[in-house]
Amino acid sequence: MNMKGTAMVIYTVKTYTGNRLLAGTTSLIYIQLRGTEDWSEEQNLNCIHGFWQGSEQEFKIDCEATLGELTSVKLYSKPFMGLYDQWFCDKITINTPEGLEILFPCYCWLDSNETLFLRPAKASLVFQDTNPMTKDGQKQRTRELVEQQKLFRWRVYAEGTPQVIDYDTATTLPPEVQFSFTKEAEFIFSAAKQLACLKLTGLADCRKSWESIRDLEKILCENRSTIIEYCEEHWDEDEFFGYQFLNGLNPMMIQRCSTLPEKFPVTDDMVRDSLRGSSLQQEMEKGNIFLSDYKMLDGLVGNVVNDRQQYLTAPLVLLYCSPYGRMLPIAIQLRQQPSKDNPIFLPTDSKVDWKLAKIFVRNAEFAVHEIDFHLLRTHLLAEVFTVATLRNLPSPHPLHKLLFPHIRYTLQINIMARNQLISMDGTLSKYAGVGGESLGKLLKRATASLTYSALCLPDNISERGLETVPHYYYRDDGRKLWDIINKFVAGLLSHYYQHDAHVQKDTELQCWISEIFTNGFLGRDSSGIPSSFQTLQELIKFVTMVIFTASAQHAAVNNGQYEFGGWMPNYPTALRKPPPMEKGQTTENMILETLPDVSTTVNGMAVLALLSKDAADHYPLGHFPENLYDEEVPCKLTEDFQKDLKKLSHFIEKRNKKLELPYTYLNPKNVDNSVAI
Numbered sequence: 130m131n132m133k134g135t136a137m138v139i140y141t142v143k144t145y146t147g148n149r150l151l152a153g154t155t156s157l158i159y160i161q162l163r164g165t166e167d168w169s170e171e172q173n174l175n176c177i178h179g180f181w182q183g184s185e186q187e188f189k190i191d192c193e194a195t196l197g198e199l200t201s202v203k204l205y206s207k208p209f210m211g212l213y214d215q216w217f218c219d220k221i222t223i224n225t226p227e228g229l230e231i232l233f234p235c236y237c238w239l240d241s242n243e244t245l246f247l248r249p250a251k252a253s254l255v256f257q258d259t260n261p262m263t264k265d266g267q268k269q270r271t272r273e274l275v276e277q278q279k280l281f282r283w284r285v286y287a288e289g290t291p292q293v294i295d296y297d298t299a300t301t302l303p304p305e306v307q308f309s310f311t312k313e314a315e316f317i318f319s320a321a322k323q324l325a326c327l328k329l330t331g332l333a334d335c336r337k338s339w340e341s342i343r344d345l346e347k348i349l350c351e352n353r354s355t356i357i358e359y360c361e362e363h364w365d366e367d368e369f370f371g372y373q374f375l376n377g378l379n380p381m382m383i384q385r386c387s388t389l390p391e392k393f394p395v396t397d398d399m400v401r402d403s404l405r406g407s408s409l410q411q412e413m414e415k416g417n418i419f420l421s422d423y424k425m426l427d428g429l430v431g432n433v434v435n436d437r438q439q440y441l442t443a444p445l446v447l448l449y450c451s452p453y454g455r456m457l458p459i460a461i462q463l464r465q466q467p468s469k470d471n472p473i474f475l476p477t478d479s480k481v482d483w484k485l486a487k488i489f490v491r492n493a494e495f496a497v498h499e500i501d502f503h504l505l506r507t508h509l510l511a512e513v514f515t516v517a518t519l520r521n522l523p524s525p526h527p528l529h530k531l532l533f534p535h536i537r538y539t540l541q542i543n544i545m546a547r548n549q550l551i552s553m554d555g556t557l558s559k560y561a562g563v564g565g566e567s568l569g570k571l572l573k574r575a576t577a578s579l580t581y582s583a584l585c586l587p588d589n590i591s592e593r594g595l596e597t598v599p600h601y602y603y604r605d606d607g608r609k610l611w612d613i614i615n616k617f618v619a620g621l622l623s624h625y626y627q628h629d630a631h632v633q634k635d636t637e638l639q640c641w642i643s644e645i646f647t648n649g650f651l652g653r654d655s656s657g658i659p660s661s662f663q664t665l666q667e668l669i670k671f672v673t674m675v676i677f678t679a680s681a682q683h684a685a686v687n688n689g690q691y692e693f694g695g696w697m698p699n700y701p702t703a704l705r706k707p708p709p710m711e712k713g714q715t716t717e718n719m720i721l722e723t724l725p726d727v728s729t730t731v732n733g734m735a736v737l738a739l740l741s742k743d744a745a746d747h748y749p750l751g752h753f754p755e756n757l758y759d760e761e762v763p764c765k766l767t768e769d770f771q772k773d774l775k776k777l778s779h780f781i782e783k784r785n786k787k788l789e790l791p792y793t794y795l796n797p798k799n800v801d802n803s804v805a806i
């Protein structure tokens with residue numbers, strides 16, 4: 130019995146300590162429950178054995194009367210016997226005397242002598258936040274954002290490219306985005322380590338040319354996979370060359386060609402054999418002619434690799450979709466401006482001439498794929514979305530909850546890539562033809578030409594005129610995945626935003642998109658990226674794009690890097706000779722002298738192997754390690770999302786059984802939630 134003679138009420142508190150290294154603590158943890166009617170006494174959660182990693186512990190808190198609706202939990206930590214020890218708390222649940230179970234997500238570190246205020250999982254928009262804990266829930270949101278904006282600041286990485294997070298090393302990032310990242314993870318993110326794993330360290334400094342293509346087989350040894358072997362066997366075939374425009378590492382370059390560009394004067398005589406007697410005009414009218422134009426590389430000067438000048442070129446490739454549904458190259462011009470010393474290479478030329486022309490195209494592919502489609506359009510954009518989310522959306526915001534799984538590990542991987550791969554002395558800068566100065570220039574050009582529609586798969590496919598081309602599995606699987614993500618996002622956002630007016634008056638959301646527009650897309654209206662949202666539909670589309678980019682699109686351009694690039698001639702990182710200026714001069718030996726030397730080959734393989742590894746801390750799309758919602762609607766939507774993804778996985782696996790080369794990159798099982806490698 131208490132002083133007033135009324136019955137005590139009991140709150141049951143469960144704590145969940147994170148299952149990660151050093152998550153447990155010996156510190157003294159104090160708790161106070163705060164409700165609309167009253168606050169509990171501050172109580173030491175007397176945990177004799179400490180809160181150990183992965184543990185769940187239960188405590189009773191007695192109160193004289195009900196506290197009303199629980200609005201927050203205050204947690205603070207004191208050192209035990211002078212020993213400072215952090216605690217990583219995943220979440221707290223509280224069973225109230227009224228029979229409710231309320232979830233308080235935490236998922237961050239609590240340092241000794243530090244205080245945290247946790248809020249119930251129920252999401253709210255800023256103008257709906259009536260949390261009376263501070264008499265004004267909005268103030269609490271503002272305070273949270275002020276702190277977040279001190280911790281997560283923008284930094285100009287290079288003029289004319291998206292801004293990045295203002296941290297120099299991955300291990301110094303604030304605890305709330307550390308996840309399970311460790312110093313060890315930073316240590317093993319190195320091409321040199323990967324070189325050792327591939328058992329190629331001994332060749333790292335050998336600057337000789339390969340004596341024959343077949344010698345490359347020897348270095349594959351145990352570093353093989355079905356797809357590498359397929360590349361090894363078929364890399365020189367036109368059908369595989371054409372296939373990769375649709376389903377290779379970079380399914381983004383090819384577009385339908387309805388008028389031949391003036392700079393690429395292919396004549397009917399040149400391609401009559403390839404078109405089985407038909408004319409270019411006829412085939413263009415039927416929609417069977419396609420173009421891949423690397424104009425973005427025009428004028429870029431190649432890097433110096435192993436003390437030797439490398440050569441970059443900006444080719445044009447004309448392709449024909451044959452009656453059997455195969456995409457075949459029919460003409461290649463290696464430089465942008467037509468001239469006598471810039472011949473148009475054809476499949477009817479000598480085998481070596483044609484082979485060398487295709488090698489220059491594959492090298493151009495390396496440059497645009499890695500710098501534009503992989504680095505810029507997935508890694509750097511995911512970082513923009515991450516920083517904008519951390520700075521502008523407080524933890525109760527439904528979009529914060531929705532995006533949190535999709536920002537996991539992105540800051541770490543990007544900081545490490547900047548430090549170890551693309552910095553001036555990074556491995557990519559040392560061994561890629563597009564390294565160093567040209568890398569910066571290309572990134573700037575790519576940023577300047579980036580558009581919103583190019584990032585939205587359905588728009589991108591129709592802009593490139595690829596709606597009906599057969600055997601385009603990136604498009605087929607990508608569309609389905611886009612629709613599944615879109616359905617989930619639409620369900621979730623329309624639960625919180627009942628009408629457009631809610632979108633318009635969500636000041637936090639408007640700041641979020643405004644920073645993305647300004648700091649990510651450099652305020653460029655011509656990008657088509659919105660700078661504010663007026664309607665719910667606009668918001669749904671944009672958020673679908675954000676999640677698709679960080680998950681599916683990254684998987685499509687990332688996961689096959691070693692599989693398609695491990696066989697060097699299929700994806701040469703640098704070329705040692707300029708493109709040929711006349712036909713009939715190429716020899717097999719000249720091809721070997723053009724391809725990367727031994728050192729460049731193995732270092733390139735090491736980078737590609739590193740970038741294709743499973744991320745250290747990854748979760749497949751739709752599997753959310755953090756329990757951020759406890760409301761019925763988002764939980765049900767998440768369940769449906771997972772079911773839809775599973776169905777798509779089955780469909781893709783069944784389809785793949787019938788394919789000579791299965792397309793696996795957009796199988797949801799192989800897609801991570803976030804850019805994490």
Ligand code: FE2
Binds near residue numbers: 503683687740804806
């Ligand atoms: Fe990546």
